[in-house]
Amino acid sequence: MSSRRFGSQSLQRLLGHWQQPESRMPLWRQLADALRLLILDGRLALDTRLPGERELASTLEISRTTVASALAHLRDEGYLESRHGSGSRVILPDSRSVPTLATAGTAxxxxxxxxSAGPEIHQAYIHALSMIPHYLTRNGYDQLGLLPLREAIAARYTARGLTTHADEVMVVNGAVSGLALILRMLTGPGDRVVVDHPTYPLAIAAIQGASCRPVGVSLPQTGWDSDGFAATLAQTAPRLAWLMPDFHNPTGRCMDIATREAIAAIAARTRTTLVVDETMVDLWYDAPPPPPLAAFDPAGNVLTLGSAGKSFWGGLRLGWIRASTRTIAALAQTRDTLDLGSPLLEQLATLWLMQNAEAFxxxxxxxxxxxxxxxxxxxxxxxxxxxxxxxxxxxxxxxxxxxxxxxxxxxxxxxxxxxxxxxxxxxxxxxxxxxxxxxxxxxxxxxxxxxxxxxxxxxxxxxxxxxxxxxxx
Missing domain, CATH: 3.90.1150.10 (Aspartate Aminotransferase, domain 1)
Structure with a gap:
């Protein structure tokens, strides 16, 4: 597999303000720490090839010796692999299987x-195990998901003001997996995807992983900038827009009804597909959120992502897509290229959790x-x-x-x-x-x-x- 080369200008932007002018720490160590952070965060993906020492030194306006010392330190730690004439490639130390924390045990x-999981998760799995014998005579493959679970998800949307039927729901392996599936069906390499700015980093990763270009619409001090959203759609002609109106990650804000109406109208006018992530929708503290943004879209051009991860437990790895029946059918065909369905036990556990959610x-x-x-x-x-x-x-x-x-x-x-x-x-x-x-x-x-x-x-x-x-x- 060939390495993806990271340009020096792009790397400079990712590094941000990494220098600490008044620090006693050597400059090469500051650079090494900043590069290691990018690797641990996943912003420098595994197998990425870094720019050459001379090019990087010129871009960062530091000496080549400083760059060489930083890269040598990362090689010694096991974060880079270098070959003569091929530059340095991002790897992980043998003692680390995933790029997370630095010091195991004390991290x-x-x-x-x-x-973490609450006691209700254990109860849900006990119930799921008691229910699973009924399904063991089947082959276990279901692209749309268990009908009782899809009915429960549809009922939750209907109760929130968005009339929904089970055939308008597909169960997927988490909201990010649902976004990846939507991107695979609706976009091609080079397409633009509008996002809030700031936004959820795994959404950025999914968009870039689909070879699309994320385009940010800056969030003001409060609320959303619907005029800025309209201007960005007009200027960039994106293939779709991905938004998180319900307790936005990372700001925690919630989009009001007037803005939902405005955003839906702008998307309809420009014929831009909206993908709305409702991962945080159950985690409200002062008041429940308004009706789903899709409720303000009579044409049915809003695709809604949901997840059991934040409401119940991340280990369930289960989510869903709510869309028109035609879109769900098209997604089912596209899904053949990714997976053959979601785990049965987790679906049964999530069904129990939805049925008992008001208890916990x-x-x-x-x-x-x-x-x-x-x-x-x-x-x-x-x-x-x-x-x-x-x-x-x-x-x-x-x-x-x-x-x-x-x-x-x-x-x-x-x-x-x-x-x-x-x-x-x-x-x-x-x-x-x-x-x-x-x-x-x-x-x-x-x-x-x-x-x-x-x-x-x-x-x-x-x-x-x-x-x-x-x-x-």
Whole structure:
């Protein structure tokens, strides 16, 4: 398999503000830490070939010796493989099977916004095992998913104001898998896909993985910019747009009814397919969200993605697509090129969870409200320079730092075994280097421990910037 070459300009944008001018850490080490962070985040994919030392040094405006030392350090750690005349290729150390945290056993993950399983998950699987004998006489392949589960999903949409039938639902292996399937059916290489900016990094990865070009529409301080959305559609003629109106990841905001109506009207007028991700829809704290965006689209051109991952448990790896019957039929044909259906046991477990959701979802929302408020109190106490808004739902804060320090901060945190969600993960071409996504899904003691461990790093980093700022005045 041939390696994908990463251009020096693209790499420079991804690296963001990686240099720490006042730090005592050698420049080559700063570069090595920043590159390692890109690998661990998945923004530098495995088998990616980096630019040559001379080219990279010229682009970054540093010495070739500095670049060579940084790459040599990453080779020694097992993150790069170099061959004479072929440059350096991204790999992973033999001791690591996945690019996640730096220090096994002592690592803390502040980059993932997800919950562990509650006791209801065990109950759901016990029930699923009791039900599965009924299905064992069948072959187990079902591209659309179990009919009872599709009926339950359809009933949830109908209750929220979007009349839906079971034949308008397809069960898939998670919302990202559903997006990948939609992209395979509706797009081709080079097509543009409009997204909110910032947005969910795995959506960016899925769009780029389909050889499409994500085009961002910047989110204002509050709400959505429907005029900017209309202008972007007119200027770029995208193949489709992917949005997350229900407790948007990473900002936690929720789109109001007027904006949903406006967005649906703009998409209909420009004949742009909307793909709406409702992964966070059940995680509301102050008030439930408005009706689904598809409810404002009488022509049926909105495709809606749902997921059991955040509402119930990520280990279920189950999601669904809600669309017109014609679109579902076309997706079923396209699915033959990806997989032959979703696991039966997980479908039965998810069915039980949906049928019993009102017995545990209110308690989960109350627990998350407490964690949200505790996280805010801890950040106010230990990081008074950070600015953030209380999210209406979801699992995280979108934190604004006083300067473009996210990449440097995340790289430093990685050295002590804490993985941070730098804002650049949620942007295009290295944007949002002054933001962090801070999840509040951890238990209070674990979250406080993590924040106290990174506090000295933040104090040192933030202090090191102050002389530089004064000298620039």
């Amino acid at each position: 803390l993950d502040l980059s993932t916004a997800a919950l 979802l209110p308690g989960r929302r109350q627990m998350l409200t407490r964690r949200r408020d505790n996280c805010a109190a801890l950040m106010h106490e230990h990081f008074p320079e950070w600015r953030f808004q209380i999210p209406q739902g979801g699992l995280s804060y979108w934190v604004e730092l006083p300067d473009m320090l996210a990449t440097q901060f995340a790289a430093r945190a990685e050295t002590i075994g804490i993985h941070l969600g730098a804002g650049t993960r949620f942007g295009l071409s290295g944007a949002f280097d002054r933001y962090l996504r801070m999840p509040f899904s951890l238990e209070l003691a674990e979250l406080e421990n993590a924040l106290l461990r990174i506090k000295p790093l933040w104090l040192a980093l933030n202090h090191s910037q102050r002389p530089l700022k004064r000298s620039m005045v």
